[in-house]
Amino acid sequence: MRVLVADDDRIIVAIVAGLLKAKGHQVIPVFDAMQAMMVAMKQPAPDAIILDINMPGGTGIEAIKRLKASLNTALIPVIVLSGTTDPQIAEKVKALGADAFLKKPVNAVALFEALGRLVPG
């Protein structure tokens, strides 16, 4: 599958990209929320989006809202990956339409479980 990975911390992007590439997946790395939206709206659309919500260039929260509001991108699974200290964040992002919430540090098992569940085939 082709996965868009958006995080302003390139170390996180490198870790997630490494995990995905090791399983033969393609990765589109981006480093802010605006780029994430632009890439998501291009064809062919990515099969899934892994998104940090604490980024410059408009927040990831705004990106989730816009992605889920657009017909072109509403069906792409969005997995939020965040290290936020807000205990209610999982509920908040799911209420906005995010399909899964994963807490940092990056956990390979949880990441592939979410992808397997959300991306058909």
Next chain:
Amino acid sequence: MDVQMPEMDGLAATAAIRETEKGSDRHRPIIGVTAHAMKGDRERCLASGMDGYVSKPIRPAALFAAIHELVGKEPRAAEPAAAPVDGAAVLDEAGLLTLVGGDNGLLRELAGLFLEDSPLRLAEIESALEGSDRESLERAAHTLKGSAASLGGARTADVALRLEKLAQEGDFTQARAAFPLLGDEVGKLQRALSRLAGRGAS
């Protein structure tokens, strides 16, 4: 340290750091990084008080060699007697090796990114503390926490989290007091990562 930077270049910054170390036993190892391998770069870096020099594009082998050379020379007494962070290891090597799936190239890439980026985060935190800038402090501490935790650096992540929370509370006094410990922990994690990556390379 990058040599070409806005406001204060790396040579001036190094000279300023060396000035603060005068009369003390402290000597922070500084490796200069320049964009183009120009004749005389090495001499200028060393003349400013730097201990080593590498040119961009950064080759992990050269960088690790430069670090090893300096860290090996570092006297043991220079190790900070910082209050330990409870229990956690500096680096969960087994966890990180599992995460990269035994891919040494990825391990070296991640270690190299942390060695490049963590000093930037520390500098952002330091200037946010100086300017009492809550938002910048929270962001930089948050980012450092996320990458350190994901690489298996629980102690660095713990201290970064402490600073992130202090930023949220606006408690700059406590945050400033915790900053030296963060610097120490980041240094230990950098050394542990470069050792682990160096081992994978051989």
